Amino acid sequence: MGCSNPSCVDLSRLHNKQMETLLENGGQQLGRKRWWYPAHPANYTADNRTKFDIDHIVIHSAEGYTGGLSSFDNPNRQASAHYAVGWDGNVVQMVADKDKAWHAGKKGSTGISGMNERSIGIEHVGFAHAMWPGTETEWSQDLLNASAKLVAQLARKYDVPIDREHIIPHALVDPERRTDPGPYWPWDWYIRRIKWYYHRPFVYGAIGVTAIVGIIWWATQAREKKRIKGWKKI
16 A cells, blocks of 8 residues: 555566465466456355346556455454456455455445445455556556456446446445555546447447358359359350
8 A cells, every 4th residue: 555656566466466365375276367256255245146236347456466355254344355367367255255344344344335336346466556557567568368258258248338437436335545556547548448348249240240251152152153154054
């Protein structure tokens, strides 16, 4: 906490600490750059939320190097988030989507507008005021792309609109205490990137269908030309 200048960021820890924590403390790899590292049950509310209960996604900066992994497993922390995105694009789930992480209000409170009840919280390795554009600490493309892809998947799963009213900064929820993810988070680019990941399966599907139709048309035309050519020989 309190790091507000690139000079106070430890670049080695920024790049490596999250992965070291996962490997040293039994993180479970679920797939390529996907991990499970559970928060302590004392730090969230077990529940059975469905797509009808979730309508916001809250974006945080962790003010640290692991995205919360090194603190949310401590039962005294009284805070948690559903996901942590690493500098290299690793996505770590810490609380199941169905449960209520305490990321938008302390000690299990519902937060402003009941945001803990209604949202999914995503932490990001880094510091709200030290990720200066044009420096080695500016938000990494791996982190931003992984985060945008995760949000697109969640938006599709829970029917969350992709706009600034539903994908919001932690600072909007708790403006008196929080400023994250900070002034250097590229919101316009980020929302566009989420939309791209959201629509990409449909775009690729349409391209695939078009290609198949084109191949069938080409094959049909080739057969027809061959048949007409055969007539001319009779």
